[in-house]
Amino acid sequence: MTSPVASLAPVSSAPLQVTTYRCASAAVDGELTGPVDIACADGLIVSIGPPGDSCDEVLPGVVLPGFADAHSHLFHRGLRGRTHGDSHGVGSFWTWRETMYSLADRLTPETFGALAVAVYTEMVCAGFTAVGEFHYLHHAQGGGRYADPNAMGIAAGQAALDVGIGLTLLDVAYFAGGFGVALDASQQRFTDGSADAWAERVASLGPALPDGRFAGIRAGAAIHSVRAVPVRELPEVARFAQAAGMPLHVHLSEQRAENEAALAATGRTPTQLLDDAGALSDRTAAVHATHLTPGDINLLGAARSSIVICPTTEADLADGLPEAGALHAAGAPLTLGGDQHVITDPFAQARGLEYGERLATGVRGTFSPAVLLEVATAASHRAIGSAAGRIEVGAPADFIAVDTGSARTAGSDGLGMMLTASAADVAVVVVGGVVQARGGVHVRLGDPGALLVKAIEEAWSR
Numbered sequence: 001m002t003s004p005v006a007s008l009a010p011v012s013s014a015p016l017q018v019t020t021y022r023c024a025s026a027a028v029d030g031e032l033t034g035p036v037d038i039a040c041a042d043g044l045i046v047s048i049g050p051p052g053d054s055c056d057e058v059l060p061g062v063v064l065p066g067f068a069d070a071h072s073h074l075f076h077r078g079l080r081g082r083t084h085g086d087s088h089g090v091g092s093f094w095t096w097r098e099t100m101y102s103l104a105d106r107l108t109p110e111t112f113g114a115l116a117v118a119v120y121t122e123m124v125c126a127g128f129t130a131v132g133e134f135h136y137l138h139h140a141q142g143g144g145r146y147a148d149p150n151a152m153g154i155a156a157g158q159a160a161l162d163v164g165i166g167l168t169l170l171d172v173a174y175f176a177g178g179f180g181v182a183l184d185a186s187q188q189r190f191t192d193g194s195a196d197a198w199a200e201r202v203a204s205l206g207p208a209l210p211d212g213r214f215a216g217i218r219a220g221a222a223i224h225s226v227r228a229v230p231v232r233e234l235p236e237v238a239r240f241a242q243a244a245g246m247p248l249h250v251h252l253s254e255q256r257a258e259n260e261a262a263l264a265a266t267g268r269t270p271t272q273l274l275d276d277a278g279a280l281s282d283r284t285a286a287v288h289a290t291h292l293t294p295g296d297i298n299l300l301g302a303a304r305s306s307i308v309i310c311p312t313t314e315a316d317l318a319d320g321l322p323e324a325g326a327l328h329a330a331g332a333p334l335t336l337g338g339d340q341h342v343i344t345d346p347f348a349q350a351r352g353l354e355y356g357e358r359l360a361t362g363v364r365g366t367f368s369p370a371v372l373l374e375v376a377t378a379a380s381h382r383a384i385g386s387a388a389g390r391i392e393v394g395a396p397a398d399f400i401a402v403d404t405g406s407a408r409t410a411g412s413d414g415l416g417m418m419l420t421a422s423a424a425d426v427a428v429v430v431v432g433g434v435v436q437a438r439g440g441v442h443v444r445l446g447d448p449g450a451l452l453v454k455a456i457e458e459a460w461s462r
């Protein structure tokens with residue numbers, strides 16, 4: 001049983017509409033409680049305590065904080081199931097990238113926006129209440145500018161608002177095709193040409209994003225990789241993010257080829273280049289961090305930079321296994337991302353982290369179920385500048401109810417469901433105190449499958 005905790009006093013004198021959810025059990029402060037009422041108003045949790053006389057809704061199963069996907073490329077959802085078979089060749093990371101460029105070439109703000117609605121609907125129905133969108137598809141085909149140079153980012157922002165998922169739009173700096181290599185034709189849509197031009201566009205993006213009262217639309221910054229931002233421009237991107245108080249994300253050492261190219265061109269590892277540029281801090285999130293040296297791990301740990309592991313994508317692309325346990329021990333908070341959306345399932349991602357570590361080390365339990373929950377919720381939210389991810393008074397009212405009586409979860413003990421549940425077990429999703437999805441169906445937009453079929457077909461048809 002949880003004990004009653006202090007309630008938040010309303011800030012204004014206007015009466016707030018309070019919605020109370022009754023939970024048979026909830027993960028409060030990382031521990032499962034007995035029966036508890038969670039009261040929400042104005043998008044926040046305003047009280048948590050023993051069940052009262054009445055409630056607005058009884059939630060089934062166990063209630064967990066909403067998950068965050070700290071690394072999404074929403075349009076990669078259009079590649080799912082199309083890069084494995086004989087007709088496409090099994091291929092490598094690099095041939096997968098060619099297919100991705102082919103899709104990127106076709107998208108317009110309209111088809112990108114429709115795909116964003118479908119993808120974010122799938123995500124919120126799966127239990128994600130916030131997403132960090134690593135957004136680099138900025139400009140028109142061939143590199144021309146839209147009338148509003150942020151048209152694509154705004155389309156993603158509007159989609160998040162329509163769906164009711166928190167969004168951090170991590171706007172990506174991308175100026176080169178490699179060390180000393182110019183961009184090719186398919187990469188022209190990604191580039192602003194220089195850090196100055198990128199910063200100018202990003203500075204105008206924040207005010208242009210639709211500001212959802214409950215959805216939490218946030219602007220963030222990103223370095224695509226040390227391949228794509230020349231060494232001399234890295235400090236400027238880092239300084240911009242720091243001055244704006246934005247999270248700064250970067251793809252780091254996903255492929256050994258990146259390390260080899262960095263060493264050949266500069267004599268430094270990608271992590272060392274970021275450190276040299278002042279780009280490593282506790283607001284930085286290094287995505288993948290698969291192939292690191294012990295020195296790299298120490299740098300990331302000392303800076304308290306987050307690491308975004310993307311277990312399902314890294315397995316799909318045969319990237320290799322990160323040294324997750326060593327990074328965690330060094331002090332780098334671990335977080336999770338879905339990346340190319342090969343699977344949209346927060347539980348698969350969480351157990352993928354532990355399974356990868358088991359396969360690499362021969363040891364079970366480096367990450368306990370409680371740690372996996374922390375990684376997938378509070379730590380992943382923090383990495384994208386979201387205050388959600390905890391069920392506590394004052395936190396955003398973002399939480400989910402997980403069915404504990406399905407064929408997958410029946411018999412699971414406590415948080416053992418982190419190793420057994422799937423997205424199909426997410427029964428109810430609440431964002432900003434409002435129910436957004438029930439039983440895998442969005443309350444306003446319907447079945448995500450139908451939305452995806454249409455949006456993917458249209459995306460490839462151009």
Ligand SMILES: [Zn+2]
Nearest residue numbers: 073134251339
């Ligand atoms: Zn990525």
